[in-house]
Amino acid sequence: MTCEEALKLLYDVIDKEASEYDVKRVKEHLNNCKDCMSRYQFEEMFKIFVVDKASSQSKSRQLKSSILRTIETSERHPRRITGGPFRFGMVVAAAAVALVLCIVAAFSVAKFYRHRVDIYPFEKSHMNGVVSNINPALSPVTDLVTARNFLANDMHYNFNSDISGLCLIGVEMEEVLGHQFVHLHYFDGTDQISLFIGHAEGVDLPDFEKRVISGVEYFKHVCRECQVIYWLENGTISIAVTENKNVDLTPLIPIDDYI
């Protein structure tokens, strides 16, 4: 092994990420190379130094007790936008209606996914803005199949917390502004995203914060602790709900720009 090769593996070895094979080769090299040896020893010492100096941090017990108090009073299940307890029976009964609505709304779903990238800045920044990074398993059809299973079996879905894409965790029927919508809950590993899909005509939208982007009117409304975004297109109201109140509407880009 040359010095250059040994130095290339420097941090991998120090961070204990190098393979056994590489570690062995590096060790052999260090035994015969004083310069590399002192460099390795220095970097190792530096890491120990930083860890040692920066790790000391005492924490009051106050934080723990206040967290315990908070979770005592908070509901554990995902928040709902409209009132009333969630009734499983009602959902099962509405399953057939839901499926019809889902199919009708499939087009809206497809649109929402594209919009979603933008109304969720975190996701975007971590996807480097590449829309194709969205989990391909997320096609609306796949989700509707999953939705059917949900309605037929249980409302919860065991998922791996390491998933990189969205995961459907619940489906229910909701009445909004006097109209029935399908209410889908997604989870992206850390955040919950809820989405209503439906078709409603002649609904008076209260004058929320409004923005027109490429001829489509978007309305923003902060509802309880969530932000709701409505948009009216070809007589259909789509409603997206995000948990994050700080979502900015500015980056909404018309779908056509992606295609």
Next chain:
Amino acid sequence: MSSRQSEELKNKERFEKEALVHIDSLFRTALRMTKNEGDADDLVQETFLKAWRFWDKFQEGSNCRAWLFKIMTNIFINNYRAKAWTPQTIDLEDVDDDFLFGQLSALGPSDDPEKHFFNKIFDDDVKKAIEELPEDFRLVVVLSFLEGFSYQEIADIVKLNIGTVKSRLHRGRKLLQKLLWEYAVKNGFVKEAAK
């Protein structure tokens, strides 16, 4: 007690045992990221509240600590990033790989300059230097150095590929060394070597 209530109680016990035990570790990172105790408190609190709300979605047996850090990183980036923004005071380019090592070696081999250098610097100065790192670098340095996460775990937490994590960690290290060196020079612990 109904079965639902007892299940809820069991859930809570499990949450305390598996999640809340990581509170100090999360707080340490929160403090380095937000740079003040009040925000760090809030960030940790929000993290646990969210974790609790999704607790039944957390898969038993998987890495709870990494899951919590992922939640916290997410909240930090969404809600705290702008607030804790660091004005760029250090030059991101132009730090040699062996900058600090080279400087210290140049001081001469006589009295173990490295040990001398490390002994002079206080805990708070190291913490301050970490906080001076640009956020993207700071996050990976803290997760790797202080929290001991592997490259892969960090990649999952910050949703980056492993190559980006490695390069950020590499540059974060170099910048940290440069900041500490500048600090030592400023305080007269070492004389800047003519290299």
